Amino acid sequence: MVERIKTYIPGFDQHIDGGLVRNSVNLLSGGPGTGKTIFSLQFLYEGILKNNENGLFVSFEEEFDNLIGDAKVFNWDFEKLEKEGKCVFLSCKPLEEPNLQTKMQELIQKYKVKRVVIDSISIFSMMFKDDAYRIRKEFYKLARFLKEQDCTILLTAEISGEAPLDITSGGGSLSRDGIIEFIADTVITLHNSGIGGEGDRAIRVLKMRRTAHTKGPIPMTINEKGMEILG
Ligand SMILES: Nc1ncnc2c1ncn2[C@@H]1O[C@H](COP(=O)(O)OP(=O)(O)OP(=O)(O)O)[C@@H](O)[C@H]1O
Ligand SMILES: [Mg+2]
Structure with a gap:
């Protein structure tokens, strides 16, 4: 039995067999303004409210002030959740922060965290100066560490332009480095335009290990x- 963690994005969980695999590392990839941050905030907010x-x-x-302000537009009161100790924000300047894992671990244990968002992971690869070998090694380490914390992880990745519709076609990367998408258990892409005139945007599950998921946009x-799934 695979244990599932609901995203609570209305209409989406039924496309992924009920939710994300518990303790998996999930990559959310998309161009500017495609909804990566909104999906992430909604995933955290609803997870706290609906499932503790x-x-x-x-x-x-x-800047977290901006972020928390942006969330208010959707009636997600993160200020309150932060005061109640249900959600915690960690800002990292990577080059000045050698102990990212230690810091995360402290917070995860202190606040009994079950859902982790890293928005975005793109800077992470810059930390390693785009050295493919180190990125792979360090990201693998980070993913393993996060899984050991008994958390379900959502990472966002910025790509320029539209996400390619097929990961295997060699049509371009789904992250800055083109590596993380192969290590992550899941790759979900977000699109600014609807497909075939249906909807004003689209979401697509390119891969999700251990899951029979919807294939198309x-x-x-x-x-x-x-965020909401149409139809
Ligand atoms: N109240 C709203 N109603 C409809 N659409 C909205 C609303 N608020 C924001 N949006 C849309 O969501 C987009 C921003 O989404 P989000 O910040 O999640 O994108 P992102 O993928 O994180 O972008 P970036 O790569 O710049 O960080 C806006 O560009 C806008 O199109
Ligand atoms: Mg964003």
């Missing part, structure tokens, strides 16, 4: 309640 699974949001660049929208 505390959250950790790690960022290498975001799924019409999706972002509205005042956050």
Whole structure:
């Protein structure tokens, strides 16, 4: 039996056999403004509210004031969750932060975190100066460490332009380094345009280990309640 962690993105879990695999590392990849941060915040917020699974949001660049303000637009009150000790935000300047794992581990244990978001992982590969061997090694280490924490992980990756529709076609990378998508258990892509005129946006599950998932693009929208699957 594979244990599932619901994303709580309305309509999405039924496309992935009920949810993300517990303790898996999931990559959310997309161009600018495709909804990576919104998906991540919704995943944390609903996980806390609906299933009492505390959250950790790690960022290498975001100002959390902005982020928490952006979330308010969707009525997600992270200030309250932070005060209640249910969600914690960790800002890392990677080059000044050699103890990222130690810091994360402290917070995960202290706050009994079950859902971790790293938005985005792209800076991580820059830390290793785009050295493919080191990126692979360090990312593998990070993924293994996170899995050992009994957390389900969501990583976002920025790509320029639209995500390619087929990971195997050699049509371009799904992350800055083109490596993380092979190590992650899951790759989900977000698209700014709907496919075949259906919906104004789309989401697609390119791979999800241990899961019979929908293969094609799924019409999706972002509205005042956050992200939602159409149809
Ligand atoms: N209230 C809203 N109603 C409809 N769409 C919205 C609303 N708020 C934001 N959006 C859409 O969501 C987009 C931002 O989503 P998000 O910040 O999650 O993108 P992202 O993929 O994280 O982008 P980036 O790569 O720049 O970080 C906006 O560009 C806009 O199109
Ligand atoms: Mg973002």
